[in-house]
Amino acid sequence: MSIGEAEHAECPSPVTPYIPTYVMLPLSTISNENKVADPEKLKEDLDKLKRASVDGVMIDCWWGIVEGVTPQVYDWSAYYDLFSMVRDCKLKLQAIMSFHQCGGNVGDDVFIPLPAWVLRVGKENPDIFFTNRAGVRNPESLTFGIDDEAVLDSRTALEVYYDFMESFRKDMQEFLEDGTITEIEVGMGPCGELRYPSYPETQGWKYPGTGEFQCWDKYLLKNLKNAANEKEHPEWGVGPADAGDYNCTPHNSAFFEEGRKSPYGEFFLDWYSRALIEHGDNLLTVARHALGNTKLAVKVSGIHWWYKSASHAAELAAGYYNQASKCGYTPIAKMLATHDATLNFTCVELRTADETVKFPGALADPEGLVSQVLRAAWEQGVEVAAENALSFYEKSGYDQILVQAKPKDYTNHHLSAFTYLRLTPELMEEQNLEEFTQFVHKLHGAQC
Structure with missing residues (x-):
């Protein structure tokens, strides 16, 4: 039986490991003006989290704020103030190097674009952004194709990240030395995740669309053409023309139905996924040089829709070459192992049965996906941390996380940490905070 497969989540053994628990701070904690927003309210909430036995908080360190105006001019002052507040409350910190845009979708109340100087470069050279087959650019993050291209005011993307x-x-050395910062998650792409921006709501994607491949900027196309020439098939140096649009289903796409199994399809998917993993490998290499021995983490997206389809189409479009005969997460885990980096995974609160009721046609299986990713990571000796995909406040969601955090299938394995998404006024309501506190105690090993 796969992890979490039971219809009703069971309580883990009373004698269980201590799993550190963090809470993500609001996206707007640091304002666009580079100030701590409402520090008095934040201090009050941090104190409440401490009383709830939470170990620490997670915070996005926005590239668009810190280096927002001028290349290589950094302003960490607001983050210094925030980190000091967290330390004064005797909490720990997970910091995210957020090299992506925040928000931009309909209904978002927070919008933090990439640095203004990067967007100016993008106006002159829009190929620095991911591009779909129709030529639509996505300014949420930089294409992997410029990792080694000196197109950002004479610096490569990897040099900029470094x-x-x-x-x-x-600037934050004292917080690293005194142990306040326990981990740094390195932003790898859209939403900080190691994936392609294959399902952008900003371009009309709606769940459960398969999404689209994102390899039509000139830099990734050059890479693809070189790979095709090495295989002595120059005609393969193009992206698939029959993979449908953002909101198609696998059976409405010739590529996802049959084309993926052709020699060209296998070549393209192998190249597409390798380019993603190479980006992660290269970025972790420069992160290790820049950050020293700090614990590093990488977030992998929980793309659970179409998981039960033969093609795993949504995963393929995002860069995860996952098939019945090929685990798409083992190569990622092997790459993370070489850097002693933690795999941070999402959607651990979701139940397959619930998703089937809500979206019966999506062939979603979050529990099966979580099981596969945990297995792939642990078999490579990689630690796995996790977070929920959507905010919730009900005991049923917490119970599901407990099953995934301390699975009975793997008696010698458990999550290395859990981060709750996210601090909201609703979470701070008395009844919700009480329920959350009980959950934290159980993650810490308390009896059920």
Whole structure:
């Protein structure tokens, strides 16, 4: 039986490991003006979290704020103030190097774009952004194709990321040395995740659309053409023309139905996924040089829709080459193992039965996906942390996380940490906070 497969979540053994528990701070904690927003209210909430036995908080360190105006001019002052507040409350910190845009979808109340100077470069050279087959650019993050291209005011993307992280280490050294910062999650792409921006709501994607491949900027196309020439098939140096649009289903796409199994399809999917993993490998390499021995983590997206389809179409479009005969997460885990980095995974609160009721046609299986990812990581000796995909306040969601955090299938394995998404006024309501506190105690090993 796969992890979490039971219809009703069971309580883990009373004698269980201690799993550190964090809470994500609001996206707007640091304002666009680079100030701590409402510090008095934040201090009150931090004190409540401490009384709830939470170990620490997670915070996005926005590239668009810190280096927002001028290249290589960094302003960490607001983050210094925030980190000091967290330390004064005797909490720990997980810091995210957020090299992506925040918000931009309909209904979002927070919008933090990439640095203004990067967007100016993008106006002259829009190929620095991911591009779909129709030529639509996505300014949420930079294409992997410019990792080694000196197109950002004479710096490569990897050099830009390195300089930002080195600046963080220098300005926040005291918090690294005194143990306030326990982990740094390295932003790898859209939403900080190691994936392609295959399902952007900003371009009309709606769940459960398969999404689209994102490899039509000139830099990734050059890489693809070179790979095709090495295989002595120059005609393969193009992206698939029959993979449908953002909101198609697998059976309405010739590529996802049959084309993926052709020699060209296998070549393309292998190249597409390798380019993603190479980006992660290269970025973790520069992160290790910039940040020293700090614990590093990488977030992998929980793309659970179409998981039960033969094609795993949504995963393929995002860069995870996952098939019945090929685990798409083992190569990622192997890459993370070489950097001693934690795999941070999402959607651990979701139940397959619930998703089937809500979206019966999506062939979703979050529990099966979580089981596969945990197995792939643990078999490579990689620690797995997790977070929920959507905010919730009910005991049923917490119970499901407990099953995934301390699975009976793996008596020698458990999550290395859990981060709750996210601090909201609703979470701070008395009844909700009481329920959450009980959950935290159980993650810490208390009896059920």
